[in-house]
Amino acid sequence: MKKPNFWQSLLLENPLFIQYLGVCAVLGVTTSLDNALGMSVIVLLVLLCSNVLISLLRKLIPNEVRIPVFIVVIATFVSIAEMLVKAYAPILYDNMGSFISLVVVNCIILGRAEACASKSNIADSAKDALVQGLGYAIAQFSMSIIRSFFGNGGWSLSNPFTGNQIFELTILPESLRLGFFTKAMGGFLTFGILAAIFTGYKNRWDDARKEELRQERIKAALKLKAEREAAKAAKLAEEKAKEEAEAAKNAANTAEAAA
Amino acid sequence: MNYLSLFLNTVLIDNVILVHFFGFCPLLGVTNKKKSASGMGLAVIFVIVGSSAITWSLYRYILRPLHLEYLELVTFILVIASFVQFIEMFLKRFVPALYKSLGIFLPLITTNCAVLYATMQNISKGYGFTATMVNALGISVGFFFVVYVFATLRERLNNKKLYRSFQGNPIALIIAALMALAFSGLAGLV
Numbered sequence: 001m002k003k004p005n006f007w008q009s010l011l012l013e014n015p016l017f018i019q020y021l022g023v024c025a026v027l028g029v030t031t032s033l034d035n036a037l038g039m040s041v042i043v044l045l046v047l048l049c050s051n052v053l054i055s056l057l058r059k060l061i062p063n064e065v066r067i068p069v070f071i072v073v074i075a076t077f078v079s080i081a082e083m084l085v086k087a088y089a090p091i092l093y094d095n096m097g098s099f100i101s102l103v104v105v106n107c108i109i110l111g112r113a114e115a116c117a118s119k120s121n122i123a124d125s126a127k128d129a130l131v132q133g134l135g136y137a138i139a140q141f142s143m144s145i146i147r148s149f150f151g152n153g154g155w156s157l158s159n160p161f162t163g164n165q166i167f168e169l170t171i172l173p174e175s176l177r178l179g180f181f182t183k184a185m186g187g188f189l190t191f192g193i194l195a196a197i198f199t200g201y202k203n204r205w206d207d208a209r210k211e212e213l214r215q216e217r218i219k220a221a222l223k224l225k226a227e228r229e230a231a232k233a234a235k236l237a238e239e240k241a242k243e244e245a246e247a248a249k250n251a252a253n254t255a256e257a258a259a
Numbered sequence: 260m261n262y263l264s265l266f267l268n269t270v271l272i273d274n275v276i277l278v279h280f281f282g283f284c285p286l287l288g289v290t291n292k293k294k295s296a297s298g299m300g301l302a303v304i305f306v307i308v309g310s311s312a313i314t315w316s317l318y319r320y321i322l323r324p325l326h327l328e329y330l331e332l333v334t335f336i337l338v339i340a341s342f343v344q345f346i347e348m349f350l351k352r353f354v355p356a357l358y359k360s361l362g363i364f365l366p367l368i369t370t371n372c373a374v375l376y377a378t379m380q381n382i383s384k385g386y387g388f389t390a391t392m393v394n395a396l397g398i399s400v401g402f403f404f405v406v407y408v409f410a411t412l413r414e415r416l417n418n419k420k421l422y423r424s425f426q427g428n429p430i431a432l433i434i435a436a437l438m439a440l441a442f443s444g445l446a447g448l449v
Contacts, residue, residue, distance in 0.1 A: 020287050020428055024372045027280040067369065068340045075333045082332070098379060101332050105372045107284050184278050185439040192425075192432030200424035 002212065004205070006131075012205055015108050015132050016139035017198035022108040026140055027187040028099050033157045036144035038092045042085070042100060044133030046077045047109050048126060053077075054117040055125035061118070070113045071104070078104045089160040108136060139194075146190050151181035262393045269397030272446055275373050276405045277439040282373030286406055286435075287428050289367075291417065296410030298360050299367075300403030304396070306368050307377045310335075310342045311395035314378040315388060335378050340369045373402055409438065 004012050015021045022043070029035040050073050054061075061069050082100045086093045093100065103109070112132055117125040148155050154170035180186045275281050282303070289295050314335050322328055347365045350358035358365075368374060377398045381391040412434050421430060 020284065023283045023287065024280045027283065067366070068337065068344070071336050071340050071369065072333065075336045079329070079332050083329070098376065098383070101379060102281070102372045102375060104332060104336050105370045105375050107370055110370055180440070180443075183439075183443070184280065185436045185443065187280065188432050188436035188439055192429045192436060195432060196422075196424040196429035199427075199429060203423060 002209070008205075009131065010135045010138060011198065012202055013131075014135045014139055014198055015111075016136055017195045018202060019111075020195075021111050022106045022136060023191070025099050025102060025106055026136075026143060027184070027191060029096055030140055030144035030147055030187065031151065031182040032095075032148055033141070033144050033155055034092065034160065035096055036140040037157070038085070038089070038096060038160055039099065039103075040133070040137035040140050042081050042103060043106065043108065043136055044130075046074065046081055046103055047112060047133045048129040049077045050074045050109055051112055051117040051125040051129040052122055054113045055120065055122045058118050066118065067110075067114075070110055070118075074109050074113070075104045091158075091163045092160045108132060142194060143187075143190055146194070147181045147186055150178045151186060153177045262389065265390065265393050266397040266400075267448070269394055270401040270404065271442070272448060274401045274405060274442055275376065275398045276402060277435070277442045279376065281376040282371050282402055283435075285367055285371050286409060287431060289406075291410070291413060293407070293410045293414055296406045297403075300399075300406045302365055302368055303371060303373065303402050303406075304399040305346065306339070306343055306371075307374050307399040307402075308392065308395045309346070310339045310374060311378050311381055311391055312388075313342060314338050315381050315386075315391045318382055331379070331382065336375060339374050339378070343369050373398065405438070409434065412438075 012018065016023065016026055025039060025043075029039045050070075053073055054070060057069075057073075078101065081103070082093075085096075085100060112128060116128045120128070145155065149172070153172035153174065153176070154168070156165060156168040158165045178186070181190070269275070273279070276283060276286060285299060289299050317334060317338065318328075318331065322330060322334065343365060347358070350365075377395050380398075381394055384394075386394055409431075413431055416430060416434075425433075
């Protein structure tokens with residue numbers, strides 16, 4: 001059966017639109033590209049660090065208290081990230097507000113710790129963190145591109161460390177902008193529609209795989225049937241040959257008796 | 260009166276889910292049935308009020324005098340996780356009926372961002388103890404309210420035929436969008 005390649009798996013196992021993990025933070029920060037970029041980087045780094053550390057410690061952590069231990073590990077990395085952002089990118093810190101601290105309870109990080117890092121070796125955990133983190137980043141950018149376009153009329157991106165604008169593109173005039181896209185309602189609406197698109201893609205993929213599997217089964221069944229028929233034919237031919245041989249023997253016997 | 264307006268404000272206008280998006284993950288997960296939604300809501304009220312009281316006192320009487328404010332996040336999440344664990348054990352031992360009805364929702368609350376948000380907001384807004392309790396109650400009642408209404412809407416949708424891509428969570432998100440629109444009409448009430 002065909003396996004999804006790297007890019008397809010980003011879409012098919014997307015942490016946000018397929019697994020619905022880490023929803024709260026995404027809805028809150030995707031009002032602008034700046035925040036989406038900041039959040040993606042923070043989540044990716046925290047996910048990577050916590051996955052690697054938990055994978056290193058997985059044999060030491062007793063099973064009963066694993067969740068509190070995971071949470072403390074994650075909270076430590078999030079605190080470090082929060083302090084770094086506060087020190088080096090104060091503008092980003094002000095814009096994102098409490099969402100940075102709430103990365104602690106982002107279900108993606110705890111979910112990957114539970115599902116992957118606590119069971120696999122370091123290399124696998126790191127790779128898993130990268131795939132999930134990138135999938136999350138893609139989801140955030142697609143959300144913020146749509147919301148920023150309708151809500152702010154275009155896109156702008158600025159350097160998070162200095163606050164200088166890198167580029168700005170305005171397409172929609174003021175009168176055509178829909179302010180609710182940067183509010184809660186626009187967030188839910190954009191998310192719902194994008195989730196439906198991703199689900200549609202996944203459904204198509206699953207259907208194609210199912211069809212492939214069915215075709216394979218049919219092929220296998222046909223092959224089996226052909227084999228059986230061949231075996232039957234061979235058996236028949238053998239029996240016939242035997243009969244002939246017997247007939248020939250009988251003929252020889254009668255000839256001998258006659259003689 | 261001041262506390263009443265704070266309460267109404269956190270329940271209706273600054274609603275934790277529909278305005279701040281906190282606590283949305285469990286909303287998608289458990290609101291297929293009214294019964295599980297109310298179980299989740301009750302558990303959240305319990306945990307938010309309890310852990311708010313604990314974290315507020317910890318911050319006021321231990322972290323601040325010792326100048327350990329930077330440990331806020333780690334301490335709070337640890338308090339929440341252990342509080343949830345403690346409640347789970349307590350209920351299992353003494354109130355098994357309630358424990359059974361809450362079931363899986365209790366451990367899930369640790370990762371409910373609404374709880375962490377409530378405890379941190381109490382500190383960052385500089386509330387006193389009474390205001391903290393009112394705020395915590397308001398946030399959790401707002402959560403309960405939205406979860407319950409959401410579940411009743413979703414229960415009806417479960418039996419309807421929908422375009423396949425929209426089935427399940429995508430349509431739930433669009434309902435949430437409409438609910439957020441309805442709630443935004445309440446702005447300016449208090």
